[in-house]
Structures are given as C-alpha cells and as structure tokens.
Amino acid sequence: MSRPRTAVVGGGYAGALAAVRLAGRARERAAVTLLEPRVELVQRLRLHQLATGQRVRSYDLARLTGGRVENVRGRAVSIDPERGAVAFQRDGKLAELRCDQVLVAVGSGIDTESVPGVAERAHSLAGPGAALRLGEALRALPAGARVAVCGAGFTGIEAVAEIAGARPDLRLALVARGRIGAALSVVGEAELRARLARLGVELVDGERVAEVEPGALALASGSRLAADLVVWCGGFAAPPLARDSGLPVDGRGLLAVDRSLRSVGHADVLGAGDAAAIPDFANGARFRMTCQAGMPSGAHAADTALAAIRGESPRPFDFGYIHMPLSLGRRDGVIQWVDRADRPRERVLTGRLAAVYKELVTRSAPPSIAWERRLPGMLRWPSAGARAPARAAARSGPSARPSLMD
Ligand SMILES: Cc1cc2nc3c(=O)[nH]c(=O)nc-3n(C[C@H](O)[C@H](O)[C@H](O)COP(=O)(O)OP(=O)(O)OC[C@H]3O[C@@H](n4cnc5c(N)ncnc54)[C@H](O)[C@@H]3O)c2cc1C
Known part of the structure; x- marks a missing residue:
C-alpha cells in the first residue's frame, strides 16, 4: 500500500523544518517531498551581510533535510487541492507532483x-x-x-x-x-x-x-x-502562489489559515512561515513575518499534517514571542525584549553583547533543522500563555505600534 504523501512547497526556514519534522515523526506512515527551486537553504537573515561582501556559510538543502525527505527542484506555479496536485516548473518545463496534503511555505517577497x-x-x-x-x-x-x-x-x-x-x-x-x-x-x-x-x-x-x-x-x-x-x-509582499491557485487569502494575499494552520477552505492544504496569515493573537496583535515565528509555525504545521495522517484532531498553534533582535553591524545591536504577544518590555540589551546574542540567534537557525532531523519533535517554543502585561510604559498596545516588518 502506498503511503500518504505530503508536499512541502518552499524549502526556507519554515518549510525545511516542517519537512524534516513530519518525515521524522511519521516515519513509514507518510512520505514527504520538499519542492524548492534552490539547491541551498536561503539564509534571509544574512542577506544584508551577503550584500556587504561578507562570507555567508551555505547549507545544502538535501544534506540538511536528510534521506527521509525527497528533495525535488522546482518552483510551484499552482496547487489543486481537489486533485491533490502541485504543478511546478523546472528548466522551463511544467511537471506535476501528486500528494495527499500540501504545506505551503513559500515565504514572502519584497513589494x-x-x-x-x-x-x-x-x-x-x-x-x-x-x-x-x-x-x-x-x-x-x-x-x-x-x-x-x-x-x-x-x-x-x-x-x-x-x-x-x-x-x-x-x-x-x-x-x-x-x-x-x-x-x-x-x-x-x-x-x-x-x-x-x-x-x-x-x-x-x-x-x-x-x-x-x-x-x-x-x-x-x-x-x-x-x-x-x-x-x-x-x-514584504505576499507570494502569488496561493492567490493564483484560487486558495482563500487574506487582505495581504497571504494564505488564510485557521488556528491549526490549515487553509480555511481546504483541510488538506496547510500554511507556515511568512506565506501564511496566521490568526492574530487573542489581544489583536498580528504575527510578524519572522524566523522566530516561522520555524515554530513550520513545526506546528508538520504536527497538524501528522494528526491528519493519524486520524487525530489537530491542536491550535500556541506561540509567544520573546524578542526583537536587531544587529547593527557586527559589533553592535539592540535586543528589545517583548512579552509573548510581542509588546515591548522596558528592558533592552545593547552593544557588543547584543551583537553576540543576535549572531547566536541567527547562527542557530540552520542547525535547528539538522537537530530536528536527528531528533524529530525536539523543537519547542514559548507558548502565548497568560503572562503579566509588559511594562513598556509609553507603548500602549500592539495595534498602536507600527510593525518592524513595515
Ligand atoms: C535582511 C533580513 C533580515 C531579517 N532578520 C530577521 C531577524 O533578525 N529575525 C527574524 O525572526 N526574522 C528576520 N527576517 C525575516 C525572516 O527572514 C523571514 O521571516 C523568514 O525567512 C521566513 O521564513 P519562511 O520559511 O517563511 O520563508 P523564506 O525563508 O523566505 O523561504 C521561502 C522559500 O520558499 C521558496 N519558494 C518561493 N516561492 C516558491 C515556489 N513557488 N515554489 C517552491 N518554492 C518557493 C524560496 O526559494 C525559499 O527558499 C529578516 C529578513 C531579511 C530579508
């Protein structure tokens, strides 16, 4: 009997993590294909370093995701959930991938x-x-x-x-x-x-x-x-894939998903990372397009896909922020601590220590994918939880605050 197949579309931080987690946790119960046009993991967090002539370590996606994930090179052009098909382009030719579930993790672009x-x-x-x-x-x-x-x-x-x-x-x-x-x-x-x-x-x-x-x-x-x-x-701009496929999108063009990260129109389509319009926090705060939330959302979408394969009910995505880490060159930075709903606290970390902290955060992203491959299910993240409100005096609430992704 053939195993149900999940196609993860987009091998960035969220998609690569989702693929290894699902493949590792499902083992022989499911097959996982990662569809991505690039051979290497795109380290978006380091693009400004690349632009200033710094050497950025590269990670081969196939090696990073390992033998349990089938890596297919190609750019998805449409998703047809009724037929269980993802059409993609490779070397100018159109091809098709058949699957039972699709996890959309195509990131975001620049407007x-x-x-x-x-x-x-x-x-x-x-x-x-x-x-x-x-x-x-x-x-x-x-x-x-x-x-x-x-x-x-x-x-x-x-x-x-x-x-x-x-x-x-x-x-x-x-x-x-x-x-x-x-x-x-x-x-x-x-x-x-x-x-x-x-x-x-x-x-x-x-x-x-x-x-x-x-x-x-x-x-x-x-x-x-x-x-x-x-x-x-x-x-940032929404990638056209969800809209072009006729999938429900929000006002920004991002794939509209429920709290379990399933498409609001199609339970067999899931979304993670920048490409998904993750429902707002209970207090109205909006998810920022970040790796901080993107990787946990990839892991959670993998768990939702696994629940469907096992015939179980999926759980809601429960995520809380901890920081807004900003590097200011290689020797300086400002780390703004935030409460779980992303409201700034009073305290910040600055200077060289902040630069080191940010570097460690950035450096940890690709190895987290490798660790998840070795120990599936190991990635954990803070819950939105019921926490004391942040004491950031003059900053009233998230809706009054501009987004750092503006
Ligand atoms: C300069 C810079 C600095 C940043 N700094 C931070 C930071 O400090 N902290 C933080 O949390 N976030 C930061 N971000 C944001 C962060 O990089 C993104 O939120 C994160 O990359 C989102 O992960 P993702 O997997 O959703 O998308 P991406 O990392 O963009 O990956 C998407 C993948 O999908 C692939 N893809 C696209 N279209 C298709 C298609 N049609 N078919 C198949 N594959 C496709 C792409 O090739 C790519 O590999 C920064 C972004 C930039 C640009």
Whole structure:
C-alpha cells in the first residue's frame, strides 16, 4: 500500500523544518517531498551581510533535510487541492507532483510594485541574487556618494547599519514613513536612534516615498532627497502562489489559515512561515513575518499534517514571542525584549553583547533543522500563555505600534 504523501512547497526556514519534522515523526506512515527551486537553504537573515561582501556559510538543502525527505527542484506555479496536485516548473518545463496534503511555505517577497520607480531603479534584499547585485553596486560607489535605505523595519535598519560598517566613507540616510524605532520601547527606540546616528546614518522620519526618480527620492511631502543608490526595504509582499491557485487569502494575499494552520477552505492544504496569515493573537496583535515565528509555525504545521495522517484532531498553534533582535553591524545591536504577544518590555540589551546574542540567534537557525532531523519533535517554543502585561510604559498596545516588518 502506498503511503500518504505530503508536499512541502518552499524549502526556507519554515518549510525545511516542517519537512524534516513530519518525515521524522511519521516515519513509514507518510512520505514527504520538499519542492524548492534552490539547491541551498536561503539564509534571509544574512542577506544584508551577503550584500556587504561578507562570507555567508551555505547549507545544502538535501544534506540538511536528510534521506527521509525527497528533495525535488522546482518552483510551484499552482496547487489543486481537489486533485491533490502541485504543478511546478523546472528548466522551463511544467511537471506535476501528486500528494495527499500540501504545506505551503513559500515565504514572502519584497513589494517593488506599489511605489513607482522602485522596480526599475532601486536595489533590494529580495534574495541572494539581489543581495549580490546590491553588493556590486555598493562597491562601485565613490567615497561620499549617498545611499538611501527606504523602510525602517528589521531589514532596513539592519541593512543600513551593515552598509555603514562596510563603507563608512558613504553618506547614508534611513527613510521611514513613521518614526524610526517606534516599534521598540521608549528606551529601545532611544538606543537604536543613538546608535544609528553614531554610525553616521541620517534618520529621516515621517516621510513617505512617492517615487524613486533617477538620482533622487521624490517624497510625498513634496521635497526631494538626492540619492546615488536606493535600497528598497519598504515592506514584504505576499507570494502569488496561493492567490493564483484560487486558495482563500487574506487582505495581504497571504494564505488564510485557521488556528491549526490549515487553509480555511481546504483541510488538506496547510500554511507556515511568512506565506501564511496566521490568526492574530487573542489581544489583536498580528504575527510578524519572522524566523522566530516561522520555524515554530513550520513545526506546528508538520504536527497538524501528522494528526491528519493519524486520524487525530489537530491542536491550535500556541506561540509567544520573546524578542526583537536587531544587529547593527557586527559589533553592535539592540535586543528589545517583548512579552509573548510581542509588546515591548522596558528592558533592552545593547552593544557588543547584543551583537553576540543576535549572531547566536541567527547562527542557530540552520542547525535547528539538522537537530530536528536527528531528533524529530525536539523543537519547542514559548507558548502565548497568560503572562503579566509588559511594562513598556509609553507603548500602549500592539495595534498602536507600527510593525518592524513595515
Ligand atoms: C535582511 C533580513 C533580515 C531579517 N532578520 C530577521 C531577524 O533578525 N529575525 C527574524 O525572526 N526574522 C528576520 N527576517 C525575516 C525572516 O527572514 C523571514 O521571516 C523568514 O525567512 C521566513 O521564513 P519562511 O520559511 O517563511 O520563508 P523564506 O525563508 O523566505 O523561504 C521561502 C522559500 O520558499 C521558496 N519558494 C518561493 N516561492 C516558491 C515556489 N513557488 N515554489 C517552491 N518554492 C518557493 C524560496 O526559494 C525559499 O527558499 C529578516 C529578513 C531579511 C530579508
């Protein structure tokens, strides 16, 4: 008798982890296929380092996920849950994968469409290729040239600080719609701003970019900001796969899932990581697109898939945040502690210790996949739990707080 097959689509942090966990826990009861166009795990957490010429260790996906997972190279173009089929492209040809369940973990992209001129004139950290192109462009800039990084979420902040460390001879501006650091506690915001200023970064708050023009940013306020190079970190975008497949999506285009991470329209389709619209926390806080939540969601989606194979009821995804870890180059950082619902606490960790902490967090992601392969079911994460509210005085609630992924 053939084993039920789960196709995990997308071999990033969430998908690779889901694949090894499901294959390891189900053993001979289920077959797992990982469909991913790339040979190596994309380390998105390190793309800003790649862009500044640093060596980033690579991990071969097939080795990382091991023999229990069948690795298929290809990019999914549509999912048909009725037929149990995933259509994918490889080397320009269309092929099909038959399966009983599909776990969608295709991550997110960078929104380069909403603002005119971005797609044509700005660089981004959309993937390793884009990061390497940005690196080349940065190296070609003469001393004194001005770089504008647009967007002050994780990506923008970490990118501008990394560029400042690699090219202190450039003039750098960080442009944000809101106030830079407003997602952090009062202390966290002050620390972040002081540290960026020390790196020579000009902080441009409350300015929306209306267009990226040749050599300048046209701002919605009417002013212009000269820029020899623009790095666009202005928000993550939903990948088109769920929408193109006619699966229910939320307002952002992310796969709409229930609390067990099953598609709200199709119980045999699951979602994890950035690609899934995980239901908000009980207090209304929204899941941020992070590896911190992405890997646990991958593990939980694997457990939900396993429950279906065993004919059991799935459990709701119970996850709580612990931190917002920001590196500011290789020697500095700001770690904002948060409560389980992602509200900043008063305390922060800064300086070299923060840089070491962030490095350890980043470094631990690929080995967590290897550990999960060796000891399936070992990944644990904090529960949303009933905890005392955070004491971050001037930051009232998550809905009042801009997202770090803005
Ligand atoms: C510069 C930068 C710094 C960041 N720093 C942090 C941080 O410090 N902490 C944190 O928690 N988060 C951070 N993030 C966010 C974090 O990287 C993402 O939230 C995380 O990568 C999401 O994991 P994922 O597996 O859902 O998606 P991804 O890691 O993006 O993986 C998605 C995978 O799906 C594949 N794929 C895409 N489309 C298809 C398709 N159609 N068919 C098959 N495969 C497909 C891709 O090739 C990729 O391998 C950062 C992001 C960036 C860009």
